[in-house]
Amino acid sequence: MIVANRKPLAEIREMVENCDKILILGCKGCVTVCNVGGAREVSILASILRIARKKEGRLLHVDEMTIERQCDPEYIEQVKDRVGQYDAVVSMACGVGPQFLSEAYPAQRFFPAVNTTFFGGAIQHGVWAERCAGCGTCIIHYFDGMCPIARCSKSLLHGPCGGSANGKCEISKEVDCIWDKIVRKKMEEGHLKDLLDPKPPKDWRTARDGGPRKSVREELVQ
Amino acid sequence: MRLSYPSNVKVIQVPCSGRVDIIHLLKAIEDGADGVYVAGCLEGECHFLTGNFKAKKRVQYVKKVLEELGIEPERVEMFNLSAGEGPRFAEIATEMTERIRELGPSPVKPQNAA
Structure with a gap:
C-alpha cells in the first residue's frame, strides 16, 4: 500500500489559518489501512482543529467526509x-x-494533510516499512523476493557495499543490509552462483528517470 | 462503604479502558471539559490483556496534541486502579479535581468562541 504520515499540526493549521469553513476529506484506501487518513483520522484532525480555533476564540467550521x-x-x-x-x-x-x-474542481482550494512516504507494508502494528520503489521493472525474482532498489540505501544491484557490517547498513543500526540477507538466503539454498550470472544494465526509463509515467491498458480503455 | 467524590466528575462507563479512543478524549476537551481522565485497570491485569496499555498510549497522544496547541497536557490523564479500590477511585477523583482547579477553566470553553 501507499504509506503516509500526517503532516505536523502546525503546518496544517498554517494552511487553514485564513479559513472559516473547511471540509476534511478522508480516503478509504491505503491511508485508512495505514491509519493516517481514514474516517477515524478525519474525525481526530477535525476535533484538533476545532479545539485549536476555539482556544483562539475564533470558530472554525469543520465538516467531515470520507470517500471510497x-x-x-x-x-x-x-x-x-x-x-x-x-x-x-x-x-x-x-x-x-x-x-x-x-483537477476535477479547479475553483476549489485543496490542501494536503499528509506526507506521502513510500510503498510498503506493516511489519508490526503501528510500524510500516518500505518494500517497493515503483521502478517499473520488477527484478525481485533474481534476489529471492527481496528488492535491493527499495531496501538497499544505495539501491545497489550487484552486491553489498563496504558499509555492510554484521547484517546492518552503515546508515543506521536499525536498517538491515538487504544484500546481507540476499547473499545469506542464496547461500542457505545453495543458489549463490545465481548472483554470478551477468545481467544487462537495468532499464531505468520505466522508473522516474523517464519522466511522469502513465499506464494504458488497451483492453480496458473505453 | 459509602465514599464521596467531587460531584463535578462525570463518569462514563466503558467495558474496558481499551475502548477509549483518542477522539473520545478530544471530544471532551472540544466540548469544554476542563479535564478528562481514564481510570483503567492495573497494568498487567487487563481482562483483555492490553486494553489499559492501549488507553495509556492514546492518553499520551492526546497530551502531546494539547501541548502542541498550547493547552496544559495535565488536563488529560491516565490512572490505573483495580475495580476493588473504591477509596482509591474517590482519591483520584479528588486529586484530578484539585489539579484542574489549579489549572483553571479550559481555554477551549465554548463561551470563549467568537
Whole structure:
C-alpha cells in the first residue's frame, strides 16, 4: 500500500489559518489501512482543529467526509455537491487525492494533510516499512523476493557495499543490509552462483528517470 | 462503604479502558471539559490483556496534541486502579479535581468562541 504520515499540526493549521469553513476529506484506501487518513483520522484532525480555533476564540467550521478512494473519478464525483461551499478542502489521502480533486474542481482550494512516504507494508502494528520503489521493472525474482532498489540505501544491484557490517547498513543500526540477507538466503539454498550470472544494465526509463509515467491498458480503455 | 467524590466528575462507563479512543478524549476537551481522565485497570491485569496499555498510549497522544496547541497536557490523564479500590477511585477523583482547579477553566470553553 501507499504509506503516509500526517503532516505536523502546525503546518496544517498554517494552511487553514485564513479559513472559516473547511471540509476534511478522508480516503478509504491505503491511508485508512495505514491509519493516517481514514474516517477515524478525519474525525481526530477535525476535533484538533476545532479545539485549536476555539482556544483562539475564533470558530472554525469543520465538516467531515470520507470517500471510497480519492484516486478514481467516480468517487471524486461524490463530492461534487460539497465543493464550492468551503474556504478549503483538506485531503487526508496520499498525494494523488488533492491532485485529482484539484483537477476535477479547479475553483476549489485543496490542501494536503499528509506526507506521502513510500510503498510498503506493516511489519508490526503501528510500524510500516518500505518494500517497493515503483521502478517499473520488477527484478525481485533474481534476489529471492527481496528488492535491493527499495531496501538497499544505495539501491545497489550487484552486491553489498563496504558499509555492510554484521547484517546492518552503515546508515543506521536499525536498517538491515538487504544484500546481507540476499547473499545469506542464496547461500542457505545453495543458489549463490545465481548472483554470478551477468545481467544487462537495468532499464531505468520505466522508473522516474523517464519522466511522469502513465499506464494504458488497451483492453480496458473505453 | 459509602465514599464521596467531587460531584463535578462525570463518569462514563466503558467495558474496558481499551475502548477509549483518542477522539473520545478530544471530544471532551472540544466540548469544554476542563479535564478528562481514564481510570483503567492495573497494568498487567487487563481482562483483555492490553486494553489499559492501549488507553495509556492514546492518553499520551492526546497530551502531546494539547501541548502542541498550547493547552496544559495535565488536563488529560491516565490512572490505573483495580475495580476493588473504591477509596482509591474517590482519591483520584479528588486529586484530578484539585489539579484542574489549579489549572483553571479550559481555554477551549465554548463561551470563549467568537
